[in-house]
Amino acid sequence: MTLAFVFPGQGSQAVGMGQGLAESFPEARAVFDEVDAALGQKLSALMWDGPADELTLTENAQPAIMANSLAVMRVLESEFGVSVSAAKFVAGHSLGEYSALCAAGALSLSDAARLLKLRGQAMQKAVPVAQGAMAALIGADLDQAEKAAEAGSAQGVCQIANDNAPGQVVISGAKAAVDAAIAAAQEMGVKRAMPLPVSAPFHCALMQPAADAMAEALASASFSAPSVPVVVNVRARPESDPAILRDLLVEQVTGRVRWRESAEWMAGEGGIATFAEAGGKVLTGMLKRIAPDAAGVPLISADDIVNFASSLKG
Secondary structure, eight states: OOOEEEEOOOOOOTTTTHHHHHHHHHHHHHHHHHHHHHHHOOOOHHHHHOOOHHHHHHHHHHHHHHHHHHHHHHHHHHHHOOGGGGSSSSEEEETTTHHHHHHSSSSOOOHHHHHOOOHHHHHHSOOTTTEEEEEETTTTHHHHHHHHHHHHHSSEEEEEEEEEEEEEEEEEEHHHHHHHHHHHHHHHTSSEEOOOOOOOOOOGGGGHHHHHHHHHHOOOOTTOOOOOOOOOOSSSEOOHHHHHHHHHHHHHHHHHHHHHHHHHHHTTTOOEEEEEEOSHHHHHHHHHHHHHTEEEEEEOOOOHHHHHHHHHHH
């Protein structure tokens, strides 16, 4: 089995996330305790008890999703002897790139939590509420999405934020520009073009203040070479140089999440046959459209982890 571990992004949060793992495995509980201590916040209580609207806040959702992913990885290693080095590559969607870096030992768990808390806060502050927007273009190919974003750009910043999967592209920018892009996409006959319920326009040039904040924070963070190459969002290719990885995390704030290309490359040139998603299932769903011959395995519950570890040894 040629394996990659992948790590989900924002939208994977849910009240109750990680609670079963923490109750079943002390190693998982230790992850949540360490993140709580690093943030000076009982994030684990918010993850397990809600309220959902507070958990969904960007500054909470980002470190929560990372903590959940790393709890899965710790349980795999401590209980079943499956380390990240069992994989040929790791990769994460947007904030999931921090999870991937942490899993591969490039970032400490505490630093990853603090950086993601700051990232969430900085992204939220970068654009006043209601001035930015994002929209999903369902059924659009990349060329159609580029043309729609170009049409929207007459009204302000508008660019492709996420190239998630065939027929699933997300655009981001100023509200008037995104509205114009939606109209242009509809005129092109795109199946569905709909605004997304987000609090800020992520992965576009309007996030430059957040990129500046992350550049400053990342400059003082301790980075090591990852034990497994990281297929990075903005290049859709593997990278292991700590200095380059640091720079690409800054670029990622305003740049495109090239997830379709990343998964295509891993399944093609990278030779990956199995993608195990630590702490989520959204990327597994995307994979069915990107690389239908590859296997996607969501690792969420204790049973998921047990069955996956057994499959590796069987």
